Amino acid sequence: MSRRRLFGSILLFIIVLIISGVFYVYQPHRNITEARVDYTLQVNELITEYLDNTTKANAKYLSDDGQSKVIVIVGVISATSKSADGRDILILKNKRQEVGIQCLFAIGEDEGDIKIGEKIKIKGVLRAGPEYNEDLEMYENGYLEKCSIVNI
Amino acid sequence: MIKRITVAVLLIGGIALTGFSQDKVSNSGSVKFKSLVKKDVKAESQSLTSKINLLEKTLVVSVPVQGFEFKFGMMQKKFNAEKVMNSSAYPKAKFKGKIISDKVLTKTGSYDVKVKGEITMKGITKTISSDGKIVVSESKVVATSTLILHGSDFGIDLKYGKEIEISLTIEY
Numbered sequence: 001m002s003r004r005r006l007f008g009s010i011l012l013f014i015i016v017l018i019i020s021g022v023f024y025v026y027q028p029h030r031n032i033t034e035a036r037v038d039y040t041l042q043v044n045e046l047i048t049e050y051l052d053n054t055t056k057a058n059a060k061y062l063s064d065d066g067q068s069k070v071i072v073i074v075g076v077i078s079a080t081s082k083s084a085d086g087r088d089i090l091i092l093k094n095k096r097q098e099v100g101i102q103c104l105f106a107i108g109e110d111e112g113d114i115k116i117g118e119k120i121k122i123k124g125v126l127r128a129g130p131e132y133n134e135d136l137e138m139y140e141n142g143y144l145e146k147c148s149i150v151n152i
Numbered sequence: 153m154i155k156r157i158t159v160a161v162l163l164i165g166g167i168a169l170t171g172f173s174q175d176k177v178s179n180s181g182s183v184k185f186k187s188l189v190k191k192d193v194k195a196e197s198q199s200l201t202s203k204i205n206l207l208e209k210t211l212v213v214s215v216p217v218q219g220f221e222f223k224f225g226m227m228q229k230k231f232n233a234e235k236v237m238n239s240s241a242y243p244k245a246k247f248k249g250k251i252i253s254d255k256v257l258t259k260t261g262s263y264d265v266k267v268k269g270e271i272t273m274k275g276i277t278k279t280i281s282s283d284g285k286i287v288v289s290e291s292k293v294v295a296t297s298t299l300i301l302h303g304s305d306f307g308i309d310l311k312y313g314k315e316i317e318i319s320l321t322i323e324y
Contacts, residue, residue, distance in 0.1 A: 027225040062240040066218045066232030083198040084182040084321060102179055104199055127199060128216035128243035135212050135248040136203050138177070143199045143216045 032125045032146035033106055035070045043075030043092045043101055050129035050142065051099075061126045072123045072150055073101060077116050091141060092120070099130045099139035106146040121150040174207040174258070176293060181322030183215050188300070188315040193227065195220040202322045204295060206257040206288065211267060211295065213247045213320065236308055238274050245273045251286065262287045267297050276306050293324040 039061075050057045061069045075092030083089055083104055088111040093100025103122050105111065114120065124147035133140040179201050186194035197219035203212045217239040222228045232239040249269015257263055268281040284297035297320045303313030 025224065025226050029221070029225050029228070058240055058243060062218065062243060064232065064234055064238075064240050065229040066239060067229065068218060068240075081180055084180055084323065085198055087198065089179060102199070127218040133201070133214055133244075133246075135246055136177075136201060136214060138203070140201050140214055141179070143219060145199060145219060 030067060030125075032070055033109065033123065033148045035125075037072050037123065038069040040072040041074070043073050044094050044097060046071070046073060046101065046142065047097060047099060047130050050131060054129065054131055057129050061129065068126050070123065070125050071144070072121060073103075073144065074119065074121050075101065077114055077118050077120055079116065080111065080114070090114070090120070090122070090147075092122070093141075099132075100141050101130065101144050102141040103144045103147040106148055109148040112149060122147050123150050124148070175203055175205050176324040177201070177203050178322055178324040181320070183213075183220075183318065183320050185220070185316050185318045187312040188317055190312045192223070193312045195222045195228075195231070197221070200322070202295075202324070204251075204293065204322075204324055206251075206286070206293065209251040209253065209257060211247070211249055211251055211269070213322065215245045216243055217245055217273075218243060236310060236313070242274045245271070247271045249280075251284070253286075257286060257288065260288050260290065267299075271301070273306050274308075278305050294321065295324070296321045 073092060076094060077090055078093035078100055079091040081089045087107065088105045090103045090111055091100045092103065103124055122144065124144035127143040127145050130142035131140055181200050181202060182196055182198050183200060184194065184196045197215055199219040200213060200215045202214070204210070217237050218232060220231065222231065231237055247269055249267055251257065252266035252268055253263055255263050263286045265284045265286055266281060267284040269279070270277050271280050280299055280301070282297055282299035284295065287294045299318050301316045301318060303310055303316065
């Protein structure tokens with residue numbers, strides 16, 4: 001191998017290394033609306049899994065690197081509110097349940113024309129599961145973020 | 153007659169009890185943090201649940217750790233990792249404390265207060281105190297506070313985590 005060729009290969013290797021390094025450091029966030037769905041389930045199924053065994057549910061749905069499971073959840077809208085930055089929040093909860101899942105919509109997505117009591121299908125990433133919070137002295141909803149509505 | 157008295161006592165008791173239950177629960181607010189070592193290491197969460205009681209002067213805040221969003225994905229991965237926040241095992245950061253003020257906070261007004269209580273992250277609880285502000289209007293209550301945390305108190309051995317400023321704004 002000529003010296004020039006060797007130099008060329010090393011240079012190419014370094015360039016590739018730098019480019020992949022930059023991509024690694026500045027990698028964008030996952031686009032949850034477009035991401036592959038890991039689980040599709042009813043809101044009460046997710047709640048039961050969490051209330052039965054939180055540790056097991058955390059291991060199933062939450063990832064060490066924060067890139068937790070993308071889920072599609074089906075449930076009844078029990079309340080609506082707004083986040084501090086003006087995004088829609090929907091709370092999915094069955095009438096008989098004390099706790100629900102609160103869904104914070106992704107930037108650019110909104111709840112559209114919805115009614116309380118209506119059944120809806122929402123896609124999002126799970127940030128934390130529902131649980132009884134002893135400090136709050138009440139049940140705390142599970143948190144689904146970067147949500148978008150999926151057509152039923 | 154006895155029946156009537158019983159009903160009256162129950163009624164008055166009931167009114168008194170509802171009067172004392174002044175819990176306000178909110179899921180609208182933001183928690184921001186930034187490293188004081190490196191200013192562009194910052195993140196924000198728009199998901200939380202909080203309960204305030206202006207009569208008893210208590211405040212509780214619970215935030216899902218994975219809800220903190222950084223500018224880039226890599227920072228977020230590092231933040232959630234076992235060595236830093238270990239968020240898959242400890243998905244919530246919590247604060248529970250008292251609002252210190254000699255004023256009557258239930259009336260409309262703006263109050264400079266102290267907030268003192270316990271913060272729990274990664275299963276480790278530390279006592280903290282800081283300044284805060286509570287603005288009470290006819291339609292809502294807004295609570296704000298800024299506090300400084302040290303990563304080493306929570307077993308976080310990271311240069312950027314040495315000193316972290318946390319700002320909280322919650323609307324009830």
